[in-house]
Amino acid sequence: MRVLLSTYGSRGDVEPMVGLAFRLRELGAEVRVCAPPDKEFEGLLAGIGVPLVPVGPSARALTKEAPPASSISQRAAELVANQVDVVTAAAEGCDAMVVTGMLPTAAAALSVAEKLGIRSVSVTFQQLTLPSPQRRPLAYPGRPLPKDVADNRVLWEMDAESINTLFGEGLNTSRASIGLPPVDSVREYVIGDQPWLATDPTLDPLTDMPDFDVVQTGAWILPDERPLAADLVAFLEAGEPPVYVGFGSMAMHASADVAQVAIEAIRAQGRRAIVRRGWADLALIDDRDDCFVVGEVNQQALFGRVAAVVHHGGAGTTTTATRAGAPQVVVPQIADQPYWAARVADLGIGAAHDGPTPTFESLSVALKTALTPETRTRATAVAATIRTDGAAVAAKLLLDWSC
The missing domain is CATH 3.40.50.2000 (Glycogen Phosphorylase B;)
Known part of the structure; x- marks a missing residue:
């Protein structure tokens, strides 16, 4: 056929x-x-x-x-x-x-x-x-x-x-x-x-x-069997689980300073960060060793090893993070993304950011919700129900x- x-x-x-x-x-x-x-x-x-x-x-x-x-x-x-x-x-x-x-x-x-x-x-x-x-x-x-x-x-x-x-x-x-x-x-x-x-x-x-x-x-x-790069694995193993930040093909819709805002808010929570470049070529803001930048990456493998996932709320990324049991902060940009943000919040597996443009203060509040033990427990439970x-x-x- x-x-x-x-x-x-x-x-x-x-x-x-x-x-x-x-x-x-x-x-x-x-x-x-x-x-x-x-x-x-x-x-x-x-x-x-x-x-x-x-x-x-x-x-x-x-x-x-x-x-x-x-x-x-x-x-x-x-x-x-x-x-x-x-x-x-x-x-x-x-x-x-x-x-x-x-x-x-x-x-x-x-x-x-x-x-x-x-x-x-x-x-x-x-x-x-x-x-x-x-x-x-x-x-x-x-x-x-x-x-x-x-x-x-x-x-x-x-x-x-x-x-x-x-x-x-x-x-x-x-x-x-x-x-x-x-x-x-x-x-x-x-x-x-x-x-x-x-x-x-x-x-x-x-x-x-x-x-x-x-x-x-x-x-x-699509089952992804690709191994994570050796330098990424080394970063993951060098400390506590980091927070992932990525906006994929929607990165160009995000605010110009979204990488800086995200990294500063993550650091304020005492966490390390992984930033995905995406279509807007997001980059690190300095050369400190608590942040790592990735391009194309196996999200199925990575999301199971992070403390939380900050993303735009696309259907695919939301499903992958939910399936991995990763708490989420969804910063919706356009179209159906506010819906997925609301679903994440309603299920108790993360936080829905109010609007497409995060500030240090607003993202810090959302991260505090996502990084609680209660959110992690709920995300683990919901992950077991995902087909x-x-x-x-x-x-x-x-x-x-x-x-």
């Missing part, structure tokens, strides 16, 4: 697909992945022997560029057209497609599956884009939701209209180019009747979504469903 996994976005949109590809290959499927042409994505896929079909511009470059809200529609139309071209070629001979990533590019990939008659499923790595009467939709840049509207169903209708305004014309132009009729609702087209939700039920319990039959598989985790078989469950579902 041949399967195409299609995504476009940051590492949080790509790494779970690598986890699924790994499990699909174990079951004998032939897999290829359409994703941005970033070197780190190539490395992830090369590590499991799965080819990357590069699509669109570099995700890192696109994130750094941060185009103004006024150009979102034009940029999306360009990405959609490129997706249609690349995915059409990559999908040749495939029996099934799994699609995720930015909504307009997901719509483009699903359109290719429709054109070629390939069975497809849409997956999301957070449930906030799935309409529910119990919550408000996420707002798009430059298109805030009215604060005086309390009815969530009305807000979701506004959300659908906003998505159509932003992405409808570009999508339907590309669909017409391959002989497909226009779609009336871009959002509903992408979600479909039975979307998959690749998150852990403990960390992300399903809310009521009466319009959809959601399949929650558990998070798609590790999400990607395997999804792979078997896909193969059974496609037969």
